[in-house]
Amino acid sequence: xxxxxxxxxxxxxxxxxxxxxxxxxxxxxxxxxxxxxxxxxxxxxxxxxxxxxxxxxxxxxxxxxxxxxxxxxxxxxxxxxxxxxxxxxxxxxxxxxxxxxxxxxxx
Amino acid sequence: xxxxxxxxxxxxxxxxxxxxxxxxxxxxxxxxxxxxxxxxxxxxxxxxxxxxxxxxxxxxxxxxxxxxxxxxxxxxxxxxxxxxxxxxxxxxxxxxxxxxxxxxxxxxxxxxxxxxxxxxxxxxxxx
Numbered sequence: 001x002x003x004x005x006x007x008x009x010x011x012x013x014x015x016x017x018x019x020x021x022x023x024x025x026x027x028x029x030x031x032x033x034x035x036x037x038x039x040x041x042x043x044x045x046x047x048x049x050x051x052x053x054x055x056x057x058x059x060x061x062x063x064x065x066x067x068x069x070x071x072x073x074x075x076x077x078x079x080x081x082x083x084x085x086x087x088x089x090x091x092x093x094x095x096x097x098x099x100x101x102x103x104x105x106x107x
Numbered sequence: 108x109x110x111x112x113x114x115x116x117x118x119x120x121x122x123x124x125x126x127x128x129x130x131x132x133x134x135x136x137x138x139x140x141x142x143x144x145x146x147x148x149x150x151x152x153x154x155x156x157x158x159x160x161x162x163x164x165x166x167x168x169x170x171x172x173x174x175x176x177x178x179x180x181x182x183x184x185x186x187x188x189x190x191x192x193x194x195x196x197x198x199x200x201x202x203x204x205x206x207x208x209x210x211x212x213x214x215x216x217x218x219x220x221x222x223x224x225x226x227x228x229x230x231x232x233x234x
Contacts, residue, residue, distance in 0.1 A: 027226060034168050044151055
């Protein structure tokens, strides 16, 4: 199997996982965004929502990194800039969800 | 080293169709969504600073600009969800006829606006 096919399969699987998680998150975001501190903390410390939120951000970053790298492929001509942009993208796709999960676990 | 592969044609060359509008909007909302999720991660992490420091964030989110941003993110997420479902259906081999692509494209555009309103009403317990 060539890399492009693997990438397409990963995109489709992560996209399918992301759809229900995104629907769940949008509804909760609208419910809590303007709530008091205690209610927001309760949401992020609740074990089910903490678990779903963690999965949501991991899959969202994975999906976005794959799809944004396609945008780079289409519109960036210089290989050096494209590689640097891809490295930065993949590094942030690992770092941001990991740091967030560690921090919300300390709440 | 310069890449010899052809790049995507510039979007202004082609005449706009519903499907091209949905396609470029799918990419734009994808980028907006990852910015939104990054800000949401930052928001969740800032909770660690405690209740007294959260007041500033809370007053910003409760303001008109804050509500507008959340509504914008909701639309962007809704658009991505519907557009992703449209892609899944196309991946299964359906909906490639010109008329069907127009209808499904319009469903994504108007559906995302309706979904945003519905989400807001449900989230705020109006429904």
